[in-house]
Amino acid sequence: MIGMAEVKLINIWKRFGDVTAVKDLSLEIKDGEFLVLLGPSGCGKTTTLRMIAGLEEPTRGQIYIEDNLVADPEKGVFVPPKERDVAMVFQSYALYPHMTVYDNIAFPLKLRKVPKQEIDKRVREVAEMLGLTELLNRKPRELSGGQRQRVALGRAIIRRPKVFLMDEPLSNLDAKLRVKMRAELKKLQRQLGVTTIYVTHDQVEAMTMGDRIAVMNKGELQQVGTPDEVYYKPVNTFVAGFIGSPPMNFLDATITDDGFLDFGEFKLKLLQDQFEVLEEENMVGKEVIFGIRPEDVHDASFTHIDVPEENTVKATVDIIENLGGEKIVHLRRGNISFTAKFPKESKVREGDEVSVVFDMKKIHIFRKDTEKAIF
Numbered sequence: 390m391i392g393m394a395e396v397k398l399i400n401i402w403k404r405f406g407d408v409t410a411v412k413d414l415s416l417e418i419k420d421g422e423f424l425v426l427l428g429p430s431g432c433g434k435t436t437t438l439r440m441i442a443g444l445e446e447p448t449r450g451q452i453y454i455e456d457n458l459v460a461d462p463e464k465g466v467f468v469p470p471k472e473r474d475v476a477m478v479f480q481s482y483a484l485y486p487h488m489t490v491y492d493n494i495a496f497p498l499k500l501r502k503v504p505k506q507e508i509d510k511r512v513r514e515v516a517e518m519l520g521l522t523e524l525l526n527r528k529p530r531e532l533s534g535g536q537r538q539r540v541a542l543g544r545a546i547i548r549r550p551k552v553f554l555m556d557e558p559l560s561n562l563d564a565k566l567r568v569k570m571r572a573e574l575k576k577l578q579r580q581l582g583v584t585t586i587y588v589t590h591d592q593v594e595a596m597t598m599g600d601r602i603a604v605m606n607k608g609e610l611q612q613v614g615t616p617d618e619v620y621y622k623p624v625n626t627f628v629a630g631f632i633g634s635p636p637m638n639f640l641d642a643t644i645t646d647d648g649f650l651d652f653g654e655f656k657l658k659l660l661q662d663q664f665e666v667l668e669e670e671n672m673v674g675k676e677v678i679f680g681i682r683p684e685d686v687h688d689a690s691f692t693h694i695d696v697p698e699e700n701t702v703k704a705t706v707d708i709i710e711n712l713g714g715e716k717i718v719h720l721r722r723g724n725i726s727f728t729a730k731f732p733k734e735s736k737v738r739e740g741d742e743v744s745v746v747f748d749m750k751k752i753h754i755f756r757k758d759t760e761k762a763i764f
Protein backbone atom coordinates (compact mmCIF):
# COMPACT_ATOMS: atom_id res chain seq x y z
CA MET A 390 0.00 0.00 0.00
CA ILE A 391 1.30 3.41 -0.90
CA GLY A 392 0.99 6.29 1.50
CA MET A 393 0.24 4.28 4.61
CA ALA A 394 2.03 5.08 7.83
CA GLU A 395 5.09 2.91 8.02
CA VAL A 396 5.75 3.70 11.67
CA LYS A 397 3.10 4.91 14.06
CA LEU A 398 3.63 6.00 17.66
CA ILE A 399 0.48 6.44 19.72
CA ASN A 400 0.61 8.22 23.09
CA ILE A 401 4.06 6.90 23.93
CA TRP A 402 5.51 7.47 27.39
CA LYS A 403 8.90 6.40 28.66
CA ARG A 404 9.96 6.72 32.28
CA PHE A 405 13.34 5.84 33.75
CA GLY A 406 12.68 5.96 37.51
CA ASP A 407 11.88 9.63 38.21
CA VAL A 408 12.90 10.82 34.76
CA THR A 409 10.20 11.09 32.12
CA ALA A 410 12.25 10.82 28.93
CA VAL A 411 9.26 10.84 26.54
CA LYS A 412 5.85 12.36 27.30
CA ASP A 413 2.73 11.35 25.43
CA LEU A 414 4.32 11.30 22.00
CA SER A 415 2.15 10.63 18.97
CA LEU A 416 3.75 10.61 15.56
CA GLU A 417 3.17 9.00 12.18
CA ILE A 418 6.01 8.45 9.75
CA LYS A 419 4.87 7.86 6.21
CA ASP A 420 6.03 5.18 3.84
CA GLY A 421 9.31 6.26 2.21
CA GLU A 422 9.55 9.41 4.26
CA PHE A 423 12.74 10.89 5.73
CA LEU A 424 11.69 12.14 9.14
CA VAL A 425 14.14 13.96 11.37
CA LEU A 426 13.76 13.95 15.14
CA LEU A 427 15.34 17.21 16.23
CA GLY A 428 15.95 18.65 19.66
CA PRO A 429 18.56 19.59 22.25
CA SER A 430 20.55 17.06 24.24
CA GLY A 431 18.38 15.06 26.61
CA CYS A 432 15.05 15.83 24.94
CA GLY A 433 14.23 12.15 24.37
CA LYS A 434 15.20 11.65 20.72
CA THR A 435 17.44 8.63 21.23
CA THR A 436 14.98 7.03 23.63
CA THR A 437 12.24 7.41 21.00
CA LEU A 438 14.42 5.80 18.35
CA ARG A 439 15.41 2.96 20.67
CA MET A 440 11.75 2.25 21.40
CA ILE A 441 11.04 1.98 17.67
CA ALA A 442 14.04 -0.33 17.28
CA GLY A 443 12.88 -2.49 20.18
CA LEU A 444 15.94 -1.73 22.31
CA GLU A 445 13.71 -0.05 24.88
CA GLU A 446 10.15 -0.83 25.93
CA PRO A 447 7.69 2.06 26.25
CA THR A 448 6.13 2.58 29.67
CA ARG A 449 2.80 3.27 27.98
CA GLY A 450 1.45 3.58 24.46
CA GLN A 451 1.54 1.64 21.21
CA ILE A 452 4.05 1.37 18.39
CA TYR A 453 3.11 0.03 14.97
CA ILE A 454 5.52 -0.86 12.15
CA GLU A 455 3.58 -1.27 8.94
CA ASP A 456 0.34 -2.54 10.35
CA ASN A 457 1.91 -4.70 13.01
CA LEU A 458 1.65 -3.82 16.66
CA VAL A 459 5.23 -4.19 17.93
CA ALA A 460 4.92 -2.66 21.39
CA ASP A 461 2.03 -2.19 23.76
CA PRO A 462 2.78 -2.80 27.45
CA GLU A 463 -0.92 -2.86 28.35
CA LYS A 464 -1.48 -5.83 26.05
CA GLY A 465 1.87 -7.35 26.94
CA VAL A 466 3.07 -7.00 23.35
CA PHE A 467 6.79 -6.57 22.76
CA VAL A 468 8.34 -7.72 19.49
CA PRO A 469 12.13 -8.12 19.85
CA PRO A 470 14.46 -5.99 17.66
CA LYS A 471 15.49 -8.69 15.20
CA GLU A 472 11.86 -9.42 14.33
CA ARG A 473 11.03 -5.79 13.59
CA ASP A 474 12.79 -5.54 10.24
CA VAL A 475 14.49 -2.25 11.09
CA ALA A 476 18.18 -1.37 10.76
CA MET A 477 19.87 1.05 13.08
CA VAL A 478 22.97 3.14 12.35
CA PHE A 479 24.65 4.82 15.31
CA GLN A 480 27.19 7.61 15.59
CA SER A 481 29.85 5.16 16.70
CA TYR A 482 29.73 2.66 13.87
CA ALA A 483 31.11 -0.57 15.21
CA LEU A 484 32.73 -2.39 12.30
CA TYR A 485 34.46 -5.71 12.81
CA PRO A 486 38.16 -4.72 12.74
CA HIS A 487 39.49 -8.11 11.59
CA MET A 488 37.06 -8.36 8.67
CA THR A 489 37.40 -6.74 5.26
CA VAL A 490 34.93 -4.17 4.02
CA TYR A 491 33.36 -6.94 1.92
CA ASP A 492 32.83 -9.20 4.92
CA ASN A 493 31.59 -6.37 7.11
CA ILE A 494 28.90 -5.53 4.58
CA ALA A 495 28.09 -9.19 3.90
CA PHE A 496 27.81 -10.06 7.58
CA PRO A 497 24.05 -9.50 8.13
CA LEU A 498 23.27 -11.70 5.11
CA LYS A 499 25.66 -14.44 6.24
CA LEU A 500 23.87 -14.47 9.59
CA ARG A 501 20.63 -15.01 7.72
CA LYS A 502 22.17 -17.82 5.69
CA VAL A 503 21.57 -16.13 2.35
CA PRO A 504 23.22 -18.12 -0.49
CA LYS A 505 26.79 -17.08 -1.31
CA GLN A 506 26.05 -15.98 -4.86
CA GLU A 507 23.17 -13.79 -3.77
CA ILE A 508 25.39 -12.27 -1.04
CA ASP A 509 28.08 -11.48 -3.58
CA LYS A 510 25.62 -9.81 -5.91
CA ARG A 511 24.13 -7.67 -3.17
CA VAL A 512 27.48 -6.68 -1.61
CA ARG A 513 28.70 -5.47 -5.01
CA GLU A 514 25.47 -3.57 -5.62
CA VAL A 515 25.66 -1.82 -2.26
CA ALA A 516 29.40 -1.13 -2.65
CA GLU A 517 28.74 0.43 -6.04
CA MET A 518 25.99 2.60 -4.62
CA LEU A 519 28.23 3.81 -1.79
CA GLY A 520 31.42 4.21 -3.80
CA LEU A 521 33.16 1.42 -1.91
CA THR A 522 33.93 -0.93 -4.80
CA GLU A 523 37.65 -0.15 -4.77
CA LEU A 524 37.85 -0.65 -1.02
CA LEU A 525 36.18 -4.03 -0.61
CA ASN A 526 39.42 -5.81 0.35
CA ARG A 527 40.53 -3.28 2.93
CA LYS A 528 40.22 -3.54 6.69
CA PRO A 529 38.40 -0.80 8.64
CA ARG A 530 41.67 0.64 10.01
CA GLU A 531 42.77 1.34 6.43
CA LEU A 532 39.77 3.60 5.85
CA SER A 533 38.96 7.25 6.53
CA GLY A 534 36.16 8.20 8.91
CA GLY A 535 33.77 8.90 6.06
CA GLN A 536 34.57 5.61 4.35
CA ARG A 537 34.00 3.71 7.58
CA GLN A 538 30.67 5.42 8.01
CA ARG A 539 29.72 4.38 4.49
CA VAL A 540 30.61 0.77 5.29
CA ALA A 541 28.35 0.97 8.34
CA LEU A 542 25.58 2.29 6.10
CA GLY A 543 26.26 -0.49 3.62
CA ARG A 544 25.84 -3.04 6.35
CA ALA A 545 22.51 -1.47 7.28
CA ILE A 546 21.08 -1.20 3.78
CA ILE A 547 22.13 -4.62 2.50
CA ARG A 548 19.39 -6.21 4.55
CA ARG A 549 16.79 -4.07 2.79
CA PRO A 550 14.95 -3.33 6.00
CA LYS A 551 11.54 -1.69 6.09
CA VAL A 552 12.82 1.15 8.21
CA PHE A 553 16.19 2.82 8.81
CA LEU A 554 16.82 4.29 12.22
CA MET A 555 19.80 6.61 12.39
CA ASP A 556 21.15 8.20 15.55
CA GLU A 557 23.45 11.11 14.73
CA PRO A 558 25.31 8.96 12.19
CA LEU A 559 27.44 11.87 10.96
CA SER A 560 28.44 13.45 14.26
CA ASN A 561 31.87 11.83 14.42
CA LEU A 562 32.91 13.19 11.04
CA ASP A 563 34.70 16.48 10.50
CA ALA A 564 32.63 19.45 9.31
CA LYS A 565 33.48 19.20 5.63
CA LEU A 566 32.87 15.48 5.37
CA ARG A 567 29.62 15.87 7.29
CA VAL A 568 28.30 18.25 4.65
CA LYS A 569 29.29 15.82 1.88
CA MET A 570 27.81 12.78 3.64
CA ARG A 571 24.61 14.72 4.36
CA ALA A 572 23.97 15.03 0.64
CA GLU A 573 25.05 11.44 -0.07
CA LEU A 574 22.84 10.00 2.61
CA LYS A 575 19.85 11.96 1.41
CA LYS A 576 20.44 10.84 -2.16
CA LEU A 577 20.81 7.24 -1.07
CA GLN A 578 17.60 7.38 0.93
CA ARG A 579 15.73 8.75 -2.10
CA GLN A 580 17.18 6.04 -4.29
CA LEU A 581 16.20 3.27 -1.90
CA GLY A 582 12.91 4.87 -0.89
CA VAL A 583 13.21 3.39 2.59
CA THR A 584 11.35 5.02 5.44
CA THR A 585 14.00 6.71 7.57
CA ILE A 586 13.93 8.19 11.04
CA TYR A 587 17.00 10.28 11.69
CA VAL A 588 17.96 11.71 15.08
CA THR A 589 20.03 14.87 15.33
CA HIS A 590 20.48 17.98 17.46
CA ASP A 591 21.85 19.81 14.41
CA GLN A 592 19.18 22.02 12.91
CA VAL A 593 21.08 22.45 9.63
CA GLU A 594 21.16 18.68 9.18
CA ALA A 595 17.44 18.57 9.95
CA MET A 596 16.58 21.38 7.53
CA THR A 597 18.66 20.01 4.67
CA MET A 598 17.78 16.32 4.99
CA GLY A 599 14.29 16.01 6.39
CA ASP A 600 11.09 15.68 4.36
CA ARG A 601 9.54 16.56 7.71
CA ILE A 602 11.04 17.54 11.03
CA ALA A 603 9.65 16.59 14.44
CA VAL A 604 10.97 19.06 17.01
CA MET A 605 11.18 17.78 20.59
CA ASN A 606 11.95 19.51 23.86
CA LYS A 607 12.02 18.00 27.36
CA GLY A 608 10.42 14.79 26.20
CA GLU A 609 7.56 16.53 24.43
CA LEU A 610 6.83 16.90 20.77
CA GLN A 611 6.64 20.61 19.92
CA GLN A 612 5.85 20.63 16.21
CA VAL A 613 5.96 18.36 13.18
CA GLY A 614 6.21 19.86 9.73
CA THR A 615 8.20 20.36 6.57
CA PRO A 616 11.44 22.35 6.94
CA ASP A 617 9.59 25.41 5.60
CA GLU A 618 6.73 25.00 8.04
CA VAL A 619 8.92 24.78 11.13
CA TYR A 620 11.08 27.65 9.88
CA TYR A 621 8.41 30.06 8.71
CA LYS A 622 5.51 29.03 10.93
CA PRO A 623 6.99 27.96 14.27
CA VAL A 624 4.24 27.19 16.79
CA ASN A 625 6.09 28.51 19.82
CA THR A 626 9.22 30.34 20.93
CA PHE A 627 11.11 27.09 21.47
CA VAL A 628 10.80 25.98 17.84
CA ALA A 629 11.32 29.55 16.61
CA GLY A 630 14.51 29.90 18.63
CA PHE A 631 15.90 26.41 18.00
CA ILE A 632 15.72 26.54 14.22
CA GLY A 633 17.68 29.21 12.38
CA SER A 634 21.17 30.60 12.76
CA PRO A 635 21.82 33.09 14.19
CA PRO A 636 18.64 32.51 16.17
CA MET A 637 15.47 34.58 15.92
CA ASN A 638 15.45 37.81 17.93
CA PHE A 639 12.92 37.87 20.75
CA LEU A 640 11.93 41.23 22.23
CA ASP A 641 9.27 42.13 24.78
CA ALA A 642 6.68 44.56 23.48
CA THR A 643 3.26 45.94 24.32
CA ILE A 644 0.46 46.21 21.75
CA THR A 645 -0.85 49.78 21.76
CA ASP A 646 -4.45 50.66 20.93
CA ASP A 647 -3.32 52.62 17.87
CA GLY A 648 -1.67 49.56 16.33
CA PHE A 649 1.97 49.79 17.36
CA LEU A 650 4.37 47.44 19.05
CA ASP A 651 5.87 49.49 21.86
CA PHE A 652 9.37 48.37 22.92
CA GLY A 653 9.95 51.33 25.26
CA GLU A 654 12.97 52.56 23.32
CA PHE A 655 11.13 52.60 20.01
CA LYS A 656 7.89 51.59 18.32
CA LEU A 657 6.99 49.64 15.19
CA LYS A 658 3.73 49.99 13.28
CA LEU A 659 1.88 46.70 12.84
CA LEU A 660 0.32 45.88 9.50
CA GLN A 661 -3.43 46.36 9.51
CA ASP A 662 -4.30 42.65 9.32
CA GLN A 663 -1.82 41.83 12.08
CA PHE A 664 -3.41 44.41 14.35
CA GLU A 665 -6.86 43.00 13.58
CA VAL A 666 -5.75 39.52 14.60
CA LEU A 667 -4.27 40.88 17.84
CA GLU A 668 -7.49 42.81 18.55
CA GLU A 669 -9.51 39.64 18.01
CA GLU A 670 -7.19 37.77 20.33
CA ASN A 671 -7.78 40.48 22.91
CA MET A 672 -4.10 41.39 23.05
CA VAL A 673 -4.39 45.19 22.87
CA GLY A 674 -2.67 46.78 25.88
CA LYS A 675 -0.97 43.48 26.68
CA GLU A 676 2.64 42.41 26.63
CA VAL A 677 3.75 39.95 23.96
CA ILE A 678 6.98 38.42 22.72
CA PHE A 679 7.94 39.85 19.36
CA GLY A 680 10.10 37.66 17.12
CA ILE A 681 12.03 38.50 13.97
CA ARG A 682 14.80 36.60 12.21
CA PRO A 683 18.13 38.39 11.69
CA GLU A 684 17.71 38.21 7.89
CA ASP A 685 14.48 40.20 8.19
CA VAL A 686 16.20 43.15 9.87
CA HIS A 687 17.68 45.22 7.04
CA ASP A 688 20.26 47.94 6.65
CA ALA A 689 18.05 50.88 5.64
CA SER A 690 20.53 51.98 2.99
CA PHE A 691 20.49 48.57 1.28
CA THR A 692 16.89 47.51 1.35
CA HIS A 693 14.23 47.61 -1.30
CA ILE A 694 11.38 46.67 0.96
CA ASP A 695 8.70 49.27 1.27
CA VAL A 696 8.53 50.40 4.90
CA PRO A 697 6.67 53.23 6.48
CA GLU A 698 8.95 55.95 7.88
CA GLU A 699 7.93 55.12 11.45
CA ASN A 700 9.40 51.62 11.14
CA THR A 701 12.95 52.85 10.59
CA VAL A 702 14.88 52.43 13.82
CA LYS A 703 18.21 53.91 14.75
CA ALA A 704 20.61 51.57 16.52
CA THR A 705 24.28 51.33 17.45
CA VAL A 706 26.50 48.63 15.98
CA ASP A 707 28.14 46.68 18.84
CA ILE A 708 29.94 43.89 17.03
CA ILE A 709 30.19 42.68 13.43
CA GLU A 710 30.90 39.07 12.55
CA ASN A 711 32.09 38.98 8.97
CA LEU A 712 31.17 35.68 7.32
CA GLY A 713 32.46 36.68 3.92
CA GLY A 714 29.19 36.39 2.01
CA GLU A 715 27.29 38.28 4.69
CA LYS A 716 27.71 40.10 7.98
CA ILE A 717 26.12 39.26 11.28
CA VAL A 718 25.59 42.60 12.96
CA HIS A 719 24.87 42.89 16.67
CA LEU A 720 22.86 46.03 17.30
CA ARG A 721 21.70 47.92 20.36
CA ARG A 722 19.20 50.62 21.04
CA GLY A 723 19.31 51.64 24.72
CA ASN A 724 18.94 48.40 26.66
CA ILE A 725 17.49 46.47 23.71
CA SER A 726 19.84 44.22 21.74
CA PHE A 727 19.13 42.39 18.51
CA THR A 728 20.95 40.77 15.62
CA ALA A 729 20.73 41.46 11.91
CA LYS A 730 22.15 39.80 8.82
CA PHE A 731 23.44 42.39 6.37
CA PRO A 732 24.79 41.81 2.86
CA LYS A 733 28.56 41.90 2.42
CA GLU A 734 28.22 45.23 0.60
CA SER A 735 26.93 46.89 3.76
CA LYS A 736 29.38 49.56 4.92
CA VAL A 737 28.50 49.55 8.61
CA ARG A 738 31.33 49.56 11.14
CA GLU A 739 31.46 48.82 14.83
CA GLY A 740 30.40 51.87 16.84
CA ASP A 741 28.34 53.37 14.00
CA GLU A 742 24.83 54.55 14.47
CA VAL A 743 22.76 53.00 11.66
CA SER A 744 19.19 53.01 10.46
CA VAL A 745 17.57 49.60 10.30
CA VAL A 746 14.18 48.51 9.05
CA PHE A 747 12.14 45.55 10.24
CA ASP A 748 10.33 43.65 7.51
CA MET A 749 6.94 43.62 9.19
CA LYS A 750 5.56 40.93 6.88
CA LYS A 751 8.02 38.50 8.45
CA ILE A 752 7.39 39.14 12.13
CA HIS A 753 6.11 36.67 14.71
CA ILE A 754 4.06 37.39 17.79
CA PHE A 755 4.00 34.97 20.73
CA ARG A 756 1.93 35.01 23.91
CA LYS A 757 3.98 36.03 26.92
CA ASP A 758 2.47 33.39 29.25
CA THR A 759 2.37 30.24 27.10
CA GLU A 760 5.03 31.30 24.55
CA LYS A 761 2.69 30.00 21.82
CA ALA A 762 2.56 31.77 18.48
CA ILE A 763 -0.39 34.01 17.60
CA PHE A 764 1.22 34.41 14.17
Ligand code: ATP
Pocket residue numbers: 405408409410428429430431432433434435436437590
Ligand atom coordinates in the same frame (compact mmCIF):
# COMPACT_ATOMS: atom_id res chain seq x y z
P1 ATP B 1 21.30 13.30 23.28
O1 ATP B 1 21.20 14.14 22.06
O2 ATP B 1 22.18 13.90 24.34
O3 ATP B 1 21.58 11.85 23.01
P2 ATP B 1 18.49 12.70 23.54
O4 ATP B 1 17.55 13.74 23.10
O5 ATP B 1 18.74 11.59 22.62
O6 ATP B 1 19.85 13.35 23.98
P3 ATP B 1 17.75 10.70 25.43
O7 ATP B 1 19.04 9.99 25.35
O8 ATP B 1 16.58 10.10 24.79
O9 ATP B 1 17.92 12.17 24.92
O10 ATP B 1 17.43 10.94 26.97
C1 ATP B 1 16.24 11.54 27.43
C2 ATP B 1 16.26 11.60 28.96
O11 ATP B 1 16.17 10.30 29.49
C3 ATP B 1 17.51 12.21 29.53
O12 ATP B 1 17.17 12.98 30.66
C4 ATP B 1 18.33 10.99 29.94
O13 ATP B 1 19.20 11.31 30.98
C5 ATP B 1 17.26 10.01 30.33
N1 ATP B 1 17.67 8.62 30.09
C6 ATP B 1 17.93 8.05 28.90
N2 ATP B 1 18.24 6.75 29.03
C7 ATP B 1 18.17 6.46 30.36
C8 ATP B 1 18.38 5.28 31.15
N3 ATP B 1 18.70 4.11 30.58
N4 ATP B 1 18.22 5.40 32.47
C9 ATP B 1 17.88 6.57 33.05
N5 ATP B 1 17.68 7.70 32.36
C10 ATP B 1 17.81 7.67 31.03
